[in-house]
Amino acid sequence: MEKFKQNPVVKKIGFNRIILIGVLILMYIVFCVAIKGFAAAGADHLMNTLNYVYFLGFLSLGVTFSIATGGIDFSIGPVMFCCALIGGYCFNSYKQPLGLCIFYIVLVGLAFGIFNGYMIAYQSIPPFIISMASMNIAKGIGAVFTHVNSQSFPQSSDPVNGWFTRIVSYDGFPVGLVVFTVAAVICGIIMYNTKAGRYILCLGSNEEAVRLSGVDTRKYKMIAYVICGICAGIAAVYFVATYTTVQPGYGDQYNNEAIAGCVMGGTSMTGGIASILGTVIGVFIISLLQEGILAFGFGKDIQLIVTGIIVIVAVYADVTARRRKN
Amino acid sequence: MGDVILTMKGIDKSFPGVHALDHVDFEVRRGEVHALMGENGAGKSTLMKVLTGIYKKDSGTITYEGKEVEFHNTREAQDAGIVIVHQELNMVGDLTVAQNIFIGREPVKGIRIDDKKMIEDSKALFDKLKIEIDPTAKMKDLTVGKQQMCEIAKAISHNAKVIIFDEPSAALTEKEIDDLFAIIRDLRAQNMGIVYISHRMDEIKVITDRVTVMRDGGYVGTLITKDCTKEDIINMMVGRVIYEEPKTHSMCPPDAPVVLKVENLNAGRMVQDVSFELHKGEILGFSGLMGAGRTETARAIFGADPKQSGKISIMNKQTGKLEEVTINSPVDAVKAGIGYLSEDRRRYGVVVGKSIIENSTLACLEDYSHGIFIDKAAEKKVTEKYIEELATKTPGPDQLVMNLSGGNQQKVVIAKWLVKNSDILIFDEPTRGIDVGAKNEIYKLMNKLASEGKSIIMISSEMTEILRMSDRIVIMCEGKKTGEMDIAEATQESIMDKATRNIK
Numbered sequence: 001m002e003k004f005k006q007n008p009v010v011k012k013i014g015f016n017r018i019i020l021i022g023v024l025i026l027m028y029i030v031f032c033v034a035i036k037g038f039a040a041a042g043a044d045h046l047m048n049t050l051n052y053v054y055f056l057g058f059l060s061l062g063v064t065f066s067i068a069t070g071g072i073d074f075s076i077g078p079v080m081f082c083c084a085l086i087g088g089y090c091f092n093s094y095k096q097p098l099g100l101c102i103f104y105i106v107l108v109g110l111a112f113g114i115f116n117g118y119m120i121a122y123q124s125i126p127p128f129i130i131s132m133a134s135m136n137i138a139k140g141i142g143a144v145f146t147h148v149n150s151q152s153f154p155q156s157s158d159p160v161n162g163w164f165t166r167i168v169s170y171d172g173f174p175v176g177l178v179v180f181t182v183a184a185v186i187c188g189i190i191m192y193n194t195k196a197g198r199y200i201l202c203l204g205s206n207e208e209a210v211r212l213s214g215v216d217t218r219k220y221k222m223i224a225y226v227i228c229g230i231c232a233g234i235a236a237v238y239f240v241a242t243y244t245t246v247q248p249g250y251g252d253q254y255n256n257e258a259i260a261g262c263v264m265g266g267t268s269m270t271g272g273i274a275s276i277l278g279t280v281i282g283v284f285i286i287s288l289l290q291e292g293i294l295a296f297g298f299g300k301d302i303q304l305i306v307t308g309i310i311v312i313v314a315v316y317a318d319v320t321a322r323r324r325k326n
Numbered sequence: 327m328g329d330v331i332l333t334m335k336g337i338d339k340s341f342p343g344v345h346a347l348d349h350v351d352f353e354v355r356r357g358e359v360h361a362l363m364g365e366n367g368a369g370k371s372t373l374m375k376v377l378t379g380i381y382k383k384d385s386g387t388i389t390y391e392g393k394e395v396e397f398h399n400t401r402e403a404q405d406a407g408i409v410i411v412h413q414e415l416n417m418v419g420d421l422t423v424a425q426n427i428f429i430g431r432e433p434v435k436g437i438r439i440d441d442k443k444m445i446e447d448s449k450a451l452f453d454k455l456k457i458e459i460d461p462t463a464k465m466k467d468l469t470v471g472k473q474q475m476c477e478i479a480k481a482i483s484h485n486a487k488v489i490i491f492d493e494p495s496a497a498l499t500e501k502e503i504d505d506l507f508a509i510i511r512d513l514r515a516q517n518m519g520i521v522y523i524s525h526r527m528d529e530i531k532v533i534t535d536r537v538t539v540m541r542d543g544g545y546v547g548t549l550i551t552k553d554c555t556k557e558d559i560i561n562m563m564v565g566r567v568i569y570e571e572p573k574t575h576s577m578c579p580p581d582a583p584v585v586l587k588v589e590n591l592n593a594g595r596m597v598q599d600v601s602f603e604l605h606k607g608e609i610l611g612f613s614g615l616m617g618a619g620r621t622e623t624a625r626a627i628f629g630a631d632p633k634q635s636g637k638i639s640i641m642n643k644q645t646g647k648l649e650e651v652t653i654n655s656p657v658d659a660v661k662a663g664i665g666y667l668s669e670d671r672r673r674y675g676v677v678v679g680k681s682i683i684e685n686s687t688l689a690c691l692e693d694y695s696h697g698i699f700i701d702k703a704a705e706k707k708v709t710e711k712y713i714e715e716l717a718t719k720t721p722g723p724d725q726l727v728m729n730l731s732g733g734n735q736q737k738v739v740i741a742k743w744l745v746k747n748s749d750i751l752i753f754d755e756p757t758r759g760i761d762v763g764a765k766n767e768i769y770k771l772m773n774k775l776a777s778e779g780k781s782i783i784m785i786s787s788e789m790t791e792i793l794r795m796s797d798r799i800v801i802m803c804e805g806k807k808t809g810e811m812d813i814a815e816a817t818q819e820s821i822m823d824k825a826t827r828n829i830k
Contacts, residue, residue, distance in 0.1 A: 189699075193699050193700055193702075194695075194698045194699055194700065195691050195692065195695055195698055195700060196698065198684065198691060198700060199691070201680070202677045202680055202684060202688060205677045205678070205679040205680055206673070206676075206677040206678065206679070208673060208674050209673070209674055209675060209676060209677050209688075210677065210688065211630075211656055212628070212630055212656050212666060212668065212674050212675075213656070213660070213688040213689040213742065214656045214657050214659065214660025214661070214689050214746075215656075215657070215688065215689070215691075216655075216657050272677075272679045272680070273679070
């Protein structure tokens with residue numbers, strides 16, 4: 001085992017990541033064996049799982065940056081819905097071109113990111129408080145803007161705007177998966193190969209030491225939340241392209257799922273350590289689990305319980321690993 | 327010295343990959359002060375942790391008051407009468423002195439805490455120690471020295487028979503150390519066994535009766551303090567005689583240009599109207615008691631804390647002329663060529679959870695990037711260069727800083743500012759928490775840097791360090807500069823006189 005851990009390839013990927021990939025595969029096998037018809041309807045289930053992966057994946061990638069600074073963002077789910085609602089209202093009621101509406105959607109995400117980042121980095125308000133407040137604000141704005149009407153986006157049969165659904169899949173080819181993979185690679189490059197990523201990780205580990213090295217820590221802290229906001233915007237685009245409707249007043253449950261995916265992947269809640277690859281695997285596990293729970297015949301409520309437990313287990317594992325190290 | 331109260335024999339302890347204690351022997355008699363010495367990592371703390379039940383020993387025996395014992399946690403050790411006064415004080419700032427002393431075992435009247443009895447008991451304890459502290463004062467309002475006294479009072483209140491002092495003087499001024507020694511002598515007279523862990527050789531000679539030296543987890547030997555010299559102890563600890571020769575005159579040429587001029591700096595209560603000049607290639611010592619405002623002055627110059635007024639001028643590298651600079655944040659200070667090495671390295675100096683590479687280029691990542699992308703090869707190269715130049719002990723540049731010893735962590739901080747090519751370096755307590763061997767390496771390094779044209783401000787609470795390293799000395803007291811002298815005319819007495827000038 002020790003020898004395996006010291007293998008350079010294993011070291012590069014991370015031992016825990018390899019375990020997670022194992023868990024993912026094992027989970028799929030268990031579902032196939034335990035649930036009648038899961039394997040037979042394999043393609044369907046995989047498709048549903050992937051649909052879930054896309055929007056959740058973007059949320060999770062984004063929140064990885066906030067958590068890396070040692071902060072948190074509880075507003076991403078509702079912000080995602082707020083983005084989608086505003087974009088949808090512009091499309092349905094103001095009859096704006098769909099392309100422009102997509103742009104608005106990402107813009108709203110960016111705006112929330114800038115607001116959260118500014119308040120946290122420059123006004124020193126705890127991330128927990130700001131993101132809780134933003135969560136309510138996002139829900140409120142989404143409802144007020146749309147006069148509490150759910151918003152629909154074009155179906156694949158739409159003669160003009162049917163292309164929209166093809167960013168998810170085109171003739172069975174998972175375009176979304178390609179886009180998500182590219183996004184994850186970009187996030188990885190930002191996190192590990194740019195100044196911003198380096199500073200985000202270092203300040204998450206010891207902010208004062210970084211500040212006393214002459215680094216403008218506030219700027220980089222803000223950047224992390226801005227990235228998180230943009231990702232919530234992109235997540236909104238994928239949410240509506242996949243499910244075509246969005247209702248005001250919801251979105252909180254995705255916070256937990258996104259954070260669970262991120263923490264399970266090895267990103268530390270105390271900041272300073274983040275794994276983009278881990279987040280990607282974590283998102284796949286969460287998504288498959290959601291699909292599996294439904295396939296077992298349980299409802300949404302069980303999904304909530306399971307996600308809650310996963311967050312606790314993942315954070316507990318992180319905390320105990322740290323304690324053992326010290 | 328009385329009879330033996332505590333004997334540890336053949337104590338062995340291994341952690342994964344480390345043989346932390348290799349059959350160590352140690353004994354304490356009633357009415358003696360027994361020094362436990364060794365470089366960082368020699369196993370002193372581990373031995374004490376085994377004694378007080380924090381670690382479980384692999385083999386060996388502990389005999390206490392004639393019976394073989396094994397404690398499973400500090401509480402059991404405490405109840406038996408063995409207590410530790412920790413280096414870092416474990417006090418709740420917002421509670422009163424009395425509440426802190428009796429925390430976890432408050433006297434009660436019914437279900438209410440009996441505050442009156444607690445205060446009276448505290449007073450009795452302080453009387454016993456012959457110290458004056460108000461038991462109703464908030465802990466955070468006391469000086470570090472007084473807080474330490476409270477910690478001792480708390481230890482004694484456990485009916486202690488053996489008290490372990492783990493580097494008690496690390497944060498104390500000379501006067502406070504004298505008070506501490508008075509208390510320790512008193513406790514010795516009351517027939518308690520005292521273990522004294524310290525890096526400061528002078529103290530060992532003054533206060534202890536016997537010295538046990540450890541090296542690399544092993545027992546080296548025990549000496550009677552008055553029969554041995556400092557060199558004997560050091561030789562046992564590191565196996566070689568060390569230390570830079572103290573300076574008798576300034577190494578800095580009298581016509582060296584001024585690189586930093588501070589005029590009428592004001593920053594809160596702790597920095598009032600401070601002015602001084604720093605010359606190229608000079609080591610300017612900042613002496614004074616704890617709380618004299620030296621660190622605060624450094625932080626104000628560096629932009630780490632806000633300042634109210636004052637003019638800071640720095641020599642322009644191109645023109646060689648002094649130019650006024652505006653420093654509102656560390657970003658400005660670093661740009662102007664200043665580097666600050668904090669007294670608290672783990673909190674303010676290094677990012678312990680990151681590698682040596684990441685720490686080395688933290689101050690100037692833009693020089694090791696193309697656009698927004700980091701040039702990892704260049705980073706690694708420069709880090710390796712400074713690991714070699716500063717002789718940092720590490721398996722490689724990828725090593726996490728948390729795995730390095732105090733001295734090597736300090737070298738990583740120095741490397742950070744050398745990579746940035748900062749010309750003015752502020753060393754705040756450069757050798758605090760660093761063992762004897764590594765200490766001298768830091769001294770050598772500072773002298774080398776100064777001779778290469780770096781200008782150094784060195785804040786130090788250790789008089790020997792000030793006299794050994796400085797070319798010129800600035801003395802502060804209660805936020806004001808009270809004196810300045812050349813090393814040639816400086817003596818311990820003349821510095822102490824100025825350092826206490828404002829104190830009534």
